[in-house]
Amino acid sequence: MLIRTLPRTLKVGLILAGSVFSLSVQADVRDAQTFYPQDVGFNPTIPTPEAFLGHPLGKRVARNDLMVSYLKLLAEKSDRIQYEVIARSHENRPIVTLTISSPENLARLEDIRAAHLALQKPGNKKAIGQDMPVVSWVNYGVHGSEVSSTDAAMPTAYHLAAATGEQIDRILKDSVILLTASFNPDGNTRESGWNWTFGSEVPMTDGVSAQHGEPWPSGRTNHYWFDLNRQWMLQQHPEPVGWVAKFHQWRPNMVADFHEMHSHKSYYFHPGAPDRVFPLIGKDAMALLSDVVQGPRDFMDSEARLYFNEESYDNFYIGKGATYPHMYGSLGILFEQSSTSGELNTPRGLLSFRDNIRTQYRVGISLLDSAAAKRESLLSFQRKFADATKSLAEDDKTKAYVFSVPGDDARAFHFLELLHRNHIEVKRLARDIKVEGKVFSASNAFVVETDQPTYRMIKGMFERITRFENNTFYDVSGWTMPLAFGVDYAAVTSRSFKTGDTVLPAFPRQPAPAKADVAYVFDWSHYYAPRALYRLLDAGFRPRVTTEPFTTDSDKGKVTLGRGSIMMSVGWQGGAKPDELHSLMSQIAQEDGVPVYAVGTAFTASVGMDLGSNLMLELDQPKVLLVIGEGISQYDAGEVWHLLDKRMQMPVVLLHKDKLSWVRLQDYSHLVMVGGSYSDLADKTVQKIDTWVKDGGTVVGIRDGAKWAGQKLLDLSPVKFNKGKLASAPRIDYANKENAEAQDIIGGAIMAGDLDNTHPLGFGYQRREIASQRNSLLAFEPPKNPFATVVKIADKPLLSGFASPENQQQLAGKAMLVAERKGKGSVILFTDNPNFRAYFYGTEKLFMNSLFFSKAFNKPRA
Incomplete structure (x- = not known):
């Protein structure tokens, strides 16, 4: 962002002996005197953020716990604010929402909420009264590293709590304001810690300084390294579960989502690119949105600050914070500011963290003022939206x-x-x-x-x-x-x-099985069957996996189980007692939702092998290493970690890539290598991994990890694709560059595959058809081993999303999932991401099978 006045630090260069030295001269401009509006009074009994924190806003990234304490203090000091914890993060930090309005509105808050929700019911013809406030929600910090967003929550809340005058009286009378900070306290805490660790008393404006970098994983993500801004619809983490519930409690008229972007850019806010809007979001919504953001435009223009609308960003993916609200009649508005956590030299001039906080705060107040002024338009839109939605459904x-x-x-x-x-x-x-x-x-x-x-x-x-x-x-x-x-x-x-x-969702707890005389069995098709199996292995029992379907008599009658089912013999379990085993099997039925059957004979008279068959294979307890660190996709790694640790309750060792050279691989069964760069692995490390695989280890590669493992361990190179229309076009106008290049990518699409569900990696699947998430052209030609292609990309692969016809044709028939034995070990390659954003439940079992059944298949006979 271009700073129009002198920066707080004026740099003066001195040339001595051919070298340039810099002196820092402090110049207090646009500081405390101009941070808050000069024409607004403030209640002196309510402390400012600076007074509470003990340092000026922008000197450092505010600690999350102090921000929460400050918001709580404001609620105690001001009769305009109610304080509520709406969720807790994975690391048990509170996500706080302030409900802010006039004392008179707060006294009848539940009546206002009920009337507001009633307005959104189709056919409601009741007039919009002068006493019906608009509901505005400003939220901060879904990306914890976008620090002007999180820190701006404090002066915004202070202004709403302490400001005096006609403007604030009007805003509070005509609005109920929800203010939430921070959406991602775990990531923000990482970022704040980094900023305090590397912050200097003398401002460091050089972008290569550690202060302007960030840790791995970055503070952008939550505890499990997920981008929470993609979780509004998905809600696979406690943070979005809490805030989306709050959204539906109120269905605000306007939702403002404050972010940051690259430091060399100016300032962006919706409306976005007009031709990149989800089809069910109406043009009337975008027109009203443009009217509402006139307040922020006016503020930015009043200070000659540059900004842009209607380009770069879109309203297409309905699972992010600025688009999800539109599906329910709210206006989602994205704000993006150039990023810095201190003072930073940029092509646009000196960028200041303090000034960034100020800008987000002042834009937020201008937006709330604009929403209050357009109260009737916003409320009328929401009522019309309900009727229009009803008509769409009927048609x-x-x-x-x-x-x-x-x-x-x-x-x-x-x-x-x-x-x-x-x-x-x-x-x-x-x-x-x-x-x-x-x-x-x-x-x-x-x-x-x-x-x-x-x-x-x-x-x-x-x-x-x-x-x-x-x-x-x-x-x-x-x-x-x-x-x-x-x-x-x-x-x-x-x-x-x-x-x-x-139907209301209820976890399918299963009844405990009878006490078995011979064995317990359960089918692998159930989502938490891997968790159940790990319980048995971790307790020291010796379960086996079936490689063929079988039918047997059980305590619940005759039952047929598919390939991959687990047989747990009562006998031959070392020192384990039958009572301990029965207790664990009962726990599996209750807590994992897996039906468990008690069997009284090893003989299966009708279909399939007997329980003592050689086709019942022994299983080892997985001991998993997950490669993390610089150069590795924190998203891909976090998805694996979350699946194993949170859902399947399996330990996974997080190993920084640079430690691969000395870690003792023999202590582990699996090495998981996700998307990222592995070109810096030394030849000795590659040879070490290769030897470990031959001795019995398993490498599971996902996306770039699959590409590396295929090339280095199997001599299997990915397919080289033609780059579609772009490569073959003799000439394209530069103005069409963005659209032309889009033809050569896979736009996060869902692709169809043919799964060999007789292969151990396909155990638990009843159908051969499978859908997976794909965002690249990475694929392999089917290997010479005819049994190695576990999932082949379908002849007509595109199920949902965008992929050019040329790319679809090139992908058809290629291998998405390859599994090969190497020596005593295995190499398993996923070119798609089976764990994408924790909502691809349909492919996660493929990944779990790669951990439990990586040695349940054999090489072809010579």
């Missing part, structure tokens, strides 16, 4: 979506949980129905009717969109939820279906 040929998740009640639960958190009503299917040649049974199928207030979000989650006005995407282009969850589903275009009761 839609699709009347419902029917779905089922046979053989996996836990995965069904998580899908129902996702729908419920997004306020989508689900009912049971009351009678069998046949759709598109597939029969959905009333015993295990569900129905989502489209004619409900959340119609737009339903369509956004269930539809497969493959055609776009603009093929350039700021985020993923395809996110069809049933595909990601591996759910059987179909669109219903008639009213022939019959529904039962509304």
Whole structure:
């Protein structure tokens, strides 16, 4: 950002003996005297952020715990504020929301909320009264490293608590304001710690200084290294679960989302690129949004500050903070400011952290003022939105979506949980129905009717969109939820279906099995079967895996189990007692939602092998190393860590890449290498990994990790693709560069694959069709080993999202998942990401199979 006045630090160069030295001269401009508006008075009994923190805003990144304490103090000091903890992070830090309005409005707050929600019901013709406030939400710090966002929460809250005068009286009278800080306290704490560690008393304006860098993992992400701004719809972490619940409690008219961008840029806010808006977001929303941000425009213009709208950023992916609200009639508004955590020389001049905080704060107040001034327009829009949504649903040929998740009640639960958190009503299917040649049974199928207030979000989650006005995407282009969850589903275009009761998500706890005389068995199709298996291995038991289906008599009658099922013998368990085993199997049924069957004989008279068959393979306890650190994708690594640690409750050793050269690999069974760069691994380290694999270790490569492992360990190079239209075009106007280059990428699409579900890595899957998330052209030619291609990319691969026809054609028939034995070990290569953003439940089992069954397959016979 261009600073128009003298910077706080005036640098004077002295030339001595051919060298340039710098003196720092302090110049107090645009500081305390101008940080807050000069025409606004403030209540002297309410402390400023500076007085509470003990340092000026912008001197350092404020500690998160101190920010929380300050917000709590404001609520104690001011009758305009209510304080609430709406969620806690993975590291148990509070996410705080202040509810701010006039004392008179706060006294009738629940009545205001009820009236506001009633306004959003279709057909509501009640006049909008003068006493109905607009509901505005300003949120900060979803990316913890975007520090002007987090720190700006404090002066904004102070202003709303302490300011006096006509403007603040009007804002408070005509608004209920929700202020949340910080959305990502764990990441912000990492960033603050870095800033305090490397901050200097003398301002360091050189961008190479450590202060202007950030740690690995960066403070952008949460504890498990997820980008929480992509989690509004997904809600796979406690932070977004809390704040999205708060959103639905109020359904604000306006949601402001404060961010930072690269330091060389100016200042951006919505509306974004006009041709990159999700189809179910109306032009009327964008027009009203543009009116509301006139307040920030006026402020920026009043100080000759540069900004831009309608380019670079979009409103397409409905799972991020500035777009999700639009699906419910709120205006989501993104603000992006050039980034610094101190004072930084940039091509636009000296960028100041303190001035950045000021800008975010002053823009926020101008936005709240503008929203209050446009109260009637915003409230009227939300009422019209409800009626328009009802009309869209009535005109839609699709009347419902029917779905089922046979053989996996836990995965069904998580899908129902996702729908419920997004306020989508689900009912049971009351009678069998046949759709598109597939029969959905009333015993295990569900129905989502489209004619409900959340119609737009339903369509956004269930539809497969493959055609776009603009093929350039700021985020993923395809996110069809049933595909990601591996759910059987179909669109219903008639009213022939019959529904039962509304379904609320409940974890499928299973009854304890009877005490077995011979063995316990459970099917691998259940989502938490890997967690159950690890419990057994970690307790010292010796389970085995079946390589063929079998049928047996059990305490619950005759039962058929598929390949990959787990057999736990009562005998031959060393010193373990049968009572201990039964207790653990009961725990598995209850806590993991896995049906467990007690078996009284090893003989299976009808189908499949007996329980003592040689086709029941022994299993070893996985001991997993996950490569992390500089050059490694924190997102990919975090997804593996989260899956194993949080969901499957399996330990995973996080190993910095530079320690691979000396770590004792023999102590571990698996080395997981995710996306990132491995070109700096020394030849000795590569040879060390190769020898370890031959001696029995398993490398699991994902994306770039798969490319490296394929080349270095299997001599298997990725396919070299032609670059589509861009490479073949003789000439393209530079103005079309962005759109032309978009043709050569995979825009975060969902691709179809053919899974060999007879292979151990395919155990637990009932269907061969599988959908996976892809954002690159990385793939392998099917290896010479005819059994090594576990997932082949389909001939018509695109299911949802964008991929050019040329790229689709080139990917067709290539290998997405390859599994080869090498010596006593294995190398397993995923060119797609099976754990993407923790919501691809449908492919996570492939990854878990790579840990448990990496030696359950053999080389071809010579």
